[in-house]
Amino acid sequence: MHSKVFEKIEMKLETALFLFKAIANYDPITALHCCNTSSIAVNLAGKLHLSGRKLNDVMIAAQLHDIGKIKIPKQILNNPGKLTENEFETMKKHPEIGFSIVKDLTEFHDIAEAILYHHEKFNGGGYPTGRSSQEIPLYARILSIADAYEAMISDRIYHKALTEEKALQVISEEKGIQFDPEIVTVFIAMKSVYHV
Numbered sequence: 001m002h003s004k005v006f007e008k009i010e011m012k013l014e015t016a017l018f019l020f021k022a023i024a025n026y027d028p029i030t031a032l033h034c035c036n037t038s039s040i041a042v043n044l045a046g047k048l049h050l051s052g053r054k055l056n057d058v059m060i061a062a063q064l065h066d067i068g069k070i071k072i073p074k075q076i077l078n079n080p081g082k083l084t085e086n087e088f089e090t091m092k093k094h095p096e097i098g099f100s101i102v103k104d105l106t107e108f109h110d111i112a113e114a115i116l117y118h119h120e121k122f123n124g125g126g127y128p129t130g131r132s133s134q135e136i137p138l139y140a141r142i143l144s145i146a147d148a149y150e151a152m153i154s155d156r157i158y159h160k161a162l163t164e165e166k167a168l169q170v171i172s173e174e175k176g177i178q179f180d181p182e183i184v185t186v187f188i189a190m191k192s193v194y195h196v
């Protein structure tokens with residue numbers, strides 16, 4: 001009985017690692033962002049009292065959340081300037097591409113949904129579907145905060161890193177707009193504890 005459970009977990013982690021390597025091969029910066037986002041998302045999910053399989057799913061979803069970018073041309077992905085409207089439209093396809101890569105894998109259903117909805121906004125102003133509040137799966141609501149925070153505190157070719165304080169301020173200003181207000185509260189509390 002137990003060995004079957006372990007076999008399943010092992011297979012899932014092996015599949016996730018295989019997919020993660022595809023991101024790392026295509027664009028190491030995206031892979032690093034996914035990795036860092038994953039540790040933030042797992043910490044946050046723990047504070048939200050997720051455990052076991054759910055915590056594992058959040059970890060994998062975050063590690064793979066930008067996997068769709070492996071199909072986005074490099075000149076768009078690594079463009080240091082402002083993207084044209086067309087380029088931005090192409091870039092915005094990455095959640096759906098990512099979803100299509102993982103959706104049929106065994107046990108990846110919730111992970112696929114988290115990937116699909118990680119750019120939705122709590123107020124319905126995101127993409128690809130414009131879903132709002134609880135219509136956005138919990139993993140995606142957690143992921144979007146971890147994703148945005150990690151992006152802000154990292155140096156990118158198109159922007160300089162913000163301080164952690166400034167990034168937290170932006171997250172808190174987006175409470176109820178871009179992000180789930182309850183999860184923001186937990187995130188800010190988690191970060192303040194770490195900073196004492």
Ligand SMILES: [Fe+2]
Binds near residue numbers: 065066094118119
């Ligand atoms: Fe993304």
